[in-house]
Amino acid sequence: MKKQFVLFIAAIFTFAMVSSAYAAKKAECPQPRKTKSAPASTAKQDKTAKANKANGKKIYHKTAKPMACKMCHGDKKDPGGLGAGVGKLGAAFKSPVAPRNFKCKATMKKISAGQMFWIIKNGSKGTGMVAHKKTLKDKEIWDVIKYIREDLK
Numbered sequence: 001m002k003k004q005f006v007l008f009i010a011a012i013f014t015f016a017m018v019s020s021a022y023a024a025k026k027a028e029c030p031q032p033r034k035t036k037s038a039p040a041s042t043a044k045q046d047k048t049a050k051a052n053k054a055n056g057k058k059i060y061h062k063t064a065k066p067m068a069c070k071m072c073h074g075d076k077k078d079p080g081g082l083g084a085g086v087g088k089l090g091a092a093f094k095s096p097v098a099p100r101n102f103k104c105k106a107t108m109k110k111i112s113a114g115q116m117f118w119i120i121k122n123g124s125k126g127t128g129m130v131a132h133k134k135t136l137k138d139k140e141i142w143d144v145i146k147y148i149r150e151d152l153k
């Protein structure tokens with residue numbers, strides 16, 4: 001009984017913290033960015049021409065594992081809008097950096113399609129950005145990159 005009560009309080013506390021961080025958060029632009037660079041050969045790659053944007057949209061909003069990209073990178077109703085880096089879960093990731101704001105031109109103009117591919121595949125160590133190499137095929141990564149670069153800017 002006692003243990004359940006403690007768990008209950010802990011759950012409320014966590015929820016309050018996450019939702020207040022979310023409510024207080026605004027989209028940042030330009031964003032401070034210390035993300036590791038992809039090897040030059042990967043950074044130069046761009047396979048979005050033949051990628052499937054509709055499939056990329058599905059991955060961003062629904063099927064990506066462990067969770068949909070929108071949970072951190074933002075959806076329509078989140079502060080700043082779709083892709084602005086203030087998703088419901090992203091706001092809780094204060095440490096050490098916020099999810100990328102794909103709508104921020106000043107930041108995104110320095111990020112090539114190949115750079116995005118590298119980080120989506122391998123993750124950005126020490127941040128909430130996890131590696132997707134076990135859950136997304138290379139082709140699916142290009143699909144989601146096409147969706148982000150064409151529809152979320």
Ligand code: HEC
Nearest residue numbers: 035064068069072097098099100116119124127128129144
């Ligand atoms: C749990 C939260 C979370 C989820 C889920 C998530 N990201 Fe991220 N993402 C982040 C954070 C935090 C960063 C910033 C990392 C950094 O600054 O190094 C980031 C950065 C990025 C970047 C920028 C790379 C760069 O070089 O600046 C891309 C592209 C990206 N994410 C794509 C995606 C895609 C596509 C998905 C879904 C398949 C996804 N992310 C899911 C938190 C998340």
